[in-house]
């Protein structure tokens with residue numbers, strides 16, 4: 001593994017800043033450097049200091065671009081990469097009309113492998129170095145996902161989707177087969193290299209109580225694994241769930257009563273929550289995941305970021321491809337900002353960039369490994385050009401502060417603003 005000294009404007013976070021005055025929350029170094037050695041960050045800081053430690057390590061000079069920790073996407077569907085931007089429906093019809101037919105194709109291992117390569121290319125092209133992914137219900141899709149990530153040495157989290165009812169046969173498993181396949185995948189992949197496993201019941205509607213009980217048994221037997229699912233995205237979904245689980249106090253209780261909540265649980269969407277549910281999310285340390293482009297695309301609703309934060313809950317932020325419409329975490333922040341605007345809530349640019357790096361790493365309990373440029377972290381780094389397009393360059397000519405520059409980057413930027421992505425110290429080629 002080649003060692004590289006990166007030079008550029010360095011930005012890394014120490015905690016969540018609420019505004020630009022919160023200087024202790026971040027380090028910004030105009031002439032900064034990151035020394036990548038053996039796939040890890042050996043040192044970072046002012047160029048003059050780090051260069052002394054670097055000896056004759058070759059320098060890649062990225063000035064005047066910004067060096068930041070690689071972006072983290074906490075909710076994305078690997079087998080939905082060919083149905084992004086499918087027209088016209090809300091959640092349940094969208095699943096039946098587009099999603100399930102596309103996911104059925106992942107029974108084919110060759111198709112899964114081909115798409116896993118494209119998926120990882122798209123992530124790194126957009127500056128994302130870690131993603132938490134739903135694979136399809138087929139074991140082959142999860143195997144392809146983990147094998148591709150291992151090949152690239154990416155820190156990826158994923159799981160085989162568990163779903164044993166209310167979907168076409170081509171995507172259904174059984175409670176027992178989903179348990180057996182998940183067990184085998186955990187044994188094969190969790191903790192192997194940089195891979196981590198997420199136990200993945202799709203959502204209450206597509207799981208029988210028997211399947212959720214087995215998912216809970218898996219979570220109890222493997223507390224080191226994540227749990228990911230969907231919660232309260234859409235009103236019809238909530239009503240359907242209530243009809244399938246009449247004993248449940250509310251939607252969250254379906255998961256809670258099966259032992260699926262905890263600090264390693266990610267709850268996609270979590271838009272239309274009752275007060276009891278918010279209390280239980282807080283009490284269990286579970287994490288809602290805000291998926292702005294998806295929530296707008298499917299017309300699902302407005303995520304109450306400030307309301308959840310006020311209850312001590314820390315949420316992730318994510319693309320939710322393929323209901324989400326962009327792989328870009330910058331575009332995710334753009335739409336997230338607007339969703340909060342509609343509720344008179346604020347998303348400051350510094351907090352926004354913290355969120356897609358260190359914030360999401362904290363949600364995953366991985367802040368000692370990813371999400372910052374601190375020495376000892378894994379060397380996942382993104383290089384950003386805030387002047388990537390003519391329109392951005394014109395805008396940046398009037399940006400007077402770092403916060404202003406970052407805000408315009410978040411609103412206008414996408415994969416064109418990604419100059420380079422490093423995964424475990426290695427530069428990734430942009431896909432043609």
Ligand SMILES: [Zn+2]
Nearest residue numbers: 077230268320
């Ligand atoms: Zn989703």
